Amino acid sequence: MSIESMRIIMNGLIERLHPQLPGSALGDVLDQLIYLVDDNGSDLIQVCREWVRSSDFRRVDAALSLSEAFLFNTRNELETELRAVAEKWPELAPKATKILSDWDQVNPS
Template identity: 35%
Template sequence: MNVAEMSRIMDSLYEHRAPALPSHALADNFDRMIWCLDDQGAALLQVREDWLISGDRGRVEVALDMEETFPFSDSQKMNDVLGQISARWPELSAKCRSIQEARASGESR
């Protein structure tokens, strides 16, 4: 599956989610999908990174709530993006900091 196909799937699931569905519930489904896909979730993880830089707060929250892997293979890129998210939405800074601290301490995700 390519990134464009996965983007359409994830966007559709996001747009048609139940109105009161918390971001972590959709994120949990995306985390599970990683292990079900023949590309080991590569396209899904790319869409997650796209969502993190998208400027769409709802998609950013879902992407931040994914827990199977750290976003971005490069930790500096991750820190830069999470720093931008924290600056734009200070109420998301605790979640960003938690992800950064887990990666820095060598915790697996």
């Protein structure tokens, strides 16, 4: 499967998500997909990175709901991206703070 195939699949999931549900409703599905796909979720994580950087609140919310992997490889990169999200959408700031806290627990200085 290619990154483009994963992008099509994930865009289809978010576009078909019931309109009354938040993007975060896809969190468990995305977490499961990490373990089910042949690349251990690397393409899925790349698409989630794209979503975090997008201007689509629902996609950002879905990407931040991923709990089985960190979207970025360093704390600095993670913090930079999450700070931008929290500034744009303050309602997502608690999620951003939780993700950084989780990083610090897994990767103590």
